[in-house]
Amino acid sequence: MVGNSRPDRPASPRPAPRKRPRQARSRALVDAILDATARVLVRDGYAALTTNAVATMAGVSIGSLYQYFPNRDALVLALRERHSRQMHALIVAQMAGEEPGLAIMIARTIRAAMQAHRLEPALHKVLATEAAHLETHHEKDETEGLLHALLERYALGAHAVVTVPDLRVATFVVGRMAHALIHAAVIDPPPGVDPDLLEGETVRAVMAYLTAGRDAA
Amino acid sequence: MVGNSRPDRPASPRPAPRKRPRQARSRALVDAILDATARVLVRDGYAALTTNAVATMAGVSIGSLYQYFPNRDALVLALRERHSRQMHALIVAQMAGEEPGLAIMIARTIRAAMQAHRLEPALHKVLATEAAHLETHHEKDETEGLLHALLERYALGAHAVVTVPDLRVATFVVGRMAHALIHAAVIDPPPGVDPDLLEGETVRAVMAYLTAGRDAA
Amino acid sequence: MVGNSRPDRPASPRPAPRKRPRQARSRALVDAILDATARVLVRDGYAALTTNAVATMAGVSIGSLYQYFPNRDALVLALRERHSRQMHALIVAQMAGEEPGLAIMIARTIRAAMQAHRLEPALHKVLATEAAHLETHHEKDETEGLLHALLERYALGAHAVVTVPDLRVATFVVGRMAHALIHAAVIDPPPGVDPDLLEGETVRAVMAYLTAGRDAA
Amino acid sequence: MVGNSRPDRPASPRPAPRKRPRQARSRALVDAILDATARVLVRDGYAALTTNAVATMAGVSIGSLYQYFPNRDALVLALRERHSRQMHALIVAQMAGEEPGLAIMIARTIRAAMQAHRLEPALHKVLATEAAHLETHHEKDETEGLLHALLERYALGAHAVVTVPDLRVATFVVGRMAHALIHAAVIDPPPGVDPDLLEGETVRAVMAYLTAGRDAA
DNA sequence: GATGAATGAGTTTTCATTCAT
């Protein structure tokens, strides 16, 4: 099953065998198991996520599954961790580069977050709902940190266009607002609304909130 | 099915049967069961919601539970239904009265929704996440209808302060945005932020979005 | 089986192979494994004695364990064998020397047996109870032989102080009696009784039985 | 399976139905399960004592087994408890009656204990060895109490024939000695020795110990 | 209708043992 009888390369000099054993093998197995977990989760939901189903889908014996994961929940936890890491990495990558004004940065951030959510929308949805009871430490925490830093940089100083007095509040409100709209757009898009249009609206909403009342103030 | 040969008392006049037993009894039982479901759900989460646990907590036999609910999920579905009805009723009640300008109506609506979420925050959270996969028809749908009607009334006509062109989009965006912020405020309030302050911020955010760019346009 | 094509270094002179590797290595491994078995057995009991636990505790791979022991029970069997040999050797050693009267010999024998039981009391207890079902041939058999020979020598002849008519019966009774008291004294000593005192009592009991009724007869 | 379609008695007056339900049923089931446990234990040993095997042998579903016993060990614990109770009851019953001298009482006690061990020798053996690691509180404790009381009554006073100074020690030594010999006689009788003869020898050994040295003192 | 004992399919989890490297 895992044997995988890869035909030994023909008798070449084999300069540096560098056997790449332990680690590489385990990695592959662990990844296969997590992939299977994701697939079962997306296809059948959390309730149907049995360890046997995962092992079967991964083409791995149930024993191997337990070699790497102590129990069923550890599976989901690890998957969520991996998924979060991937999303976070994507966001960070897409936000790199010179830093123009707030509006552009907000737009760029929201776009990045949307991209990240498009990575595995179905999986993200299941993890966000059915796996919600498994400890905390969502990706939210880290991503919110990014947002906070961003606002901090633009809330003060020369181009301080932000009108919200308390930065914590602003971060929180913007974070939730944007997150909800991104989810809405990517995860369960509304039937009669153009999803692409929603990206712009999200930016609009966030900017409106952040700079509102400048005139009214 | 075969047994149960206890002969019903012979057709006597039955002077004052003290009516309403049937209905009232069932009602009381059903409610007790749903209450128990809510308690177990809040205390232990959806995964630990066993029919026996519910029956025990309700002080009812497991057999009686199945007399009124065909299976486990029906329990949660009915609870969600009941909870939604209660929330919706509260919102409708609080929104009654003459209709002033948009800002006031939005504020009132958001306040009403917040009140509704304060009805059973913990239960609401569990239902919104762990029970999200059980069929659709969330309370959202109905409440969103309310919102749509509201915006419709103010988006057009004389005092058309709303700058968002597509009403569907506006309804959607405002609905998600407000919902997220209300949830955030009531269900998992941020550690360092004053929850009461968030109500105002929610109104601010919604209004900012709806009326943004009036000057920029 | 198929792989393993690592070419053994070409037939070089191999100056001083430092003989005895094979045997000595195996010995060391086997002993390490048996030690680990004993430790796990004492710490966690027979039920928790897993081959993996033993291998880990021995600092040996599970594969190596199976190189030397065909299965789990063989482990315990071998350990019991080793333990019995050690005990028996100690008893034999301590009983050497000239042979005075019966009373002295009995005392010496009991003392020797007590010493032997003090070798590994905890291990002895586990082996005697939880491993009792694994085949027969306990150390008892051999030790009982010693006892029988001893009684035989003193039961008849000039100084025949023994009043028990059937020697087999006497051997049996004395064996069980002494064994029980030794176990009691060494393995689970009674809370309020001085353990050292019990050695004397054991001798007293045995002698009383063997010589009882001399006057009454 | 358990249905047990006992044909309802013909339409008799049925004076007092006294339905005897709950308790009686459970009792029967629990007893059936314990009986099955004993049978499996005796037939196949502790290692083969699986909950499924017990349930099958008892003619009961695995679910029912777990309705009454929280886990496998509880099964054995309860069985040992029951067995001990039975043995103890038998001993107490057989020791009733007027109380003659020490020798007779000792003889009677040992006979009673032997009878008790003959109740279920095979089961007793398995419980004493393979189930030894499951908590303590063996029947020994209670029976030893009986013995202690007995010796107390005869060690002092007019007919104080007992020469052992410390009563605790005497109780302990006699208890262990007798227990070992009874076990030996009933549980694993020696091949070449007449089991019946061993009862007398046990009495002899105990009496010899208790009264030894009267002349020597 | 009400009860709760009984059921058993379905899950999780363990661990002795194998075998490719």
Add this chain to the structure above:
DNA sequence: TATGAATGAAAACTCATTCAT
């Protein structure tokens, strides 16, 4: 020989659901 990842049969245990009373 040594290693330890992989295997999978077998066990323990759960819980939705039924049904005789």
